[in-house]
Amino acid sequence: MSLYLIFDVGNTRLKWAAVESTKQPSDQQKKLWDYSGSINTQSLQSPEHRAELADYISKTLPKPDAIAFSCVAGKEAIHQLQSLFPQWQDIQWKQLSGDSAFDGMRTLYQDPSKLGSDRWSAIIGARCLSKTNSLIVNAGTATTIDVLGSNGMHYGGWILPGLSLMHQSLEANTAQLPLAARDASTQGFGTSTNEAIIGGCDAAQIGAIQYALDLAKQMNVPIEKIWLDGGNAKTLMNQIQQANLLGTEKIEVSEGLVLRGVWAWLLKNI
Known part of the structure; x- marks a missing residue:
C-alpha cells in the first residue's frame, strides 16, 4: 500500500492531505483523507513556521511514496514548500499546472499555461465526482466560476x-462605508448600511452563478451539478438555501476539490 502527500497552496490558505492508495479520487465518503491540515500561506515565509509544519507532518504520517502540489501563491512559495522535507530528498515533487494534461479532459483556454492551477485542479476534482455538465465554484480569496x-x-x-475582497474594497475606497460584519439577520434587501453591504456582496456572487447557469444553457451545456468549494462556500450555500435560489437540490459543497484534482492527476503521473 502506498501513501500520497498532496498540497494546495492558495493565496490565503495552504492545505495539505495524505491519502492511501486503497482509496480513489471518485470516492465521496466523508472521511476521505487519512491525514489533513491547513495553515495560513504566509506562514511559509517564516523559517520557524516552516520548521513547525515540516516537523508536524513528518511526525504525523509515514514517509510518502509521492508528493504533488498546486500553487498559485508564486515561485517563492513553491521554493519554500519544496524545502520542507530535506530528509525526503529521494521523493520527486510533482507540480500540477494549468496546462497539465489529464485523460479525457481539455480546455478552451487560449493559453492553458495561464489557467490557474487551482482552477484546473478543482475542475479535474469535479470531473472525478461527476460526468455531468457541471459548474465549479471556488469561493476563496477570489471567486472562480468554471463550466465543465x-x-x-x-x-x-x-x-x-x-x-472578503468585496467588503474590504468598499471600506478602503469609500469615505463612509465601514468594514461590514455578517450577522444572522442579513437576508434580502438591507435596512442598514451593514446589511446593505453584506447583502449586496452576496447578491453579486450568487448573481454571477445564476448568470453562468443561464449562459451555459444558451451554449447547450445545461448545468446539472454545481460544485461549491472554498473558504466562503458554506456562507454562500447558506444564503442560497435560505433564499431558495439556483435549484438548491443540484448544489453540493465539496471541500478539497483542488486537493482531489491534484491527487487524481498524480495517480496518472507516477
Whole structure:
C-alpha cells in the first residue's frame, strides 16, 4: 500500500492531505483523507513556521511514496514548500499546472499555461465526482466560476473578487462605508448600511452563478451539478438555501476539490 502527500497552496490558505492508495479520487465518503491540515500561506515565509509544519507532518504520517502540489501563491512559495522535507530528498515533487494534461479532459483556454492551477485542479476534482455538465465554484480569496461539459471540455470561466475582497474594497475606497460584519439577520434587501453591504456582496456572487447557469444553457451545456468549494462556500450555500435560489437540490459543497484534482492527476503521473 502506498501513501500520497498532496498540497494546495492558495493565496490565503495552504492545505495539505495524505491519502492511501486503497482509496480513489471518485470516492465521496466523508472521511476521505487519512491525514489533513491547513495553515495560513504566509506562514511559509517564516523559517520557524516552516520548521513547525515540516516537523508536524513528518511526525504525523509515514514517509510518502509521492508528493504533488498546486500553487498559485508564486515561485517563492513553491521554493519554500519544496524545502520542507530535506530528509525526503529521494521523493520527486510533482507540480500540477494549468496546462497539465489529464485523460479525457481539455480546455478552451487560449493559453492553458495561464489557467490557474487551482482552477484546473478543482475542475479535474469535479470531473472525478461527476460526468455531468457541471459548474465549479471556488469561493476563496477570489471567486472562480468554471463550466465543465459532460464531454470533459472546460469551456472557460470567470474570476471575480471574493466576499472578503468585496467588503474590504468598499471600506478602503469609500469615505463612509465601514468594514461590514455578517450577522444572522442579513437576508434580502438591507435596512442598514451593514446589511446593505453584506447583502449586496452576496447578491453579486450568487448573481454571477445564476448568470453562468443561464449562459451555459444558451451554449447547450445545461448545468446539472454545481460544485461549491472554498473558504466562503458554506456562507454562500447558506444564503442560497435560505433564499431558495439556483435549484438548491443540484448544489453540493465539496471541500478539497483542488486537493482531489491534484491527487487524481498524480495517480496518472507516477
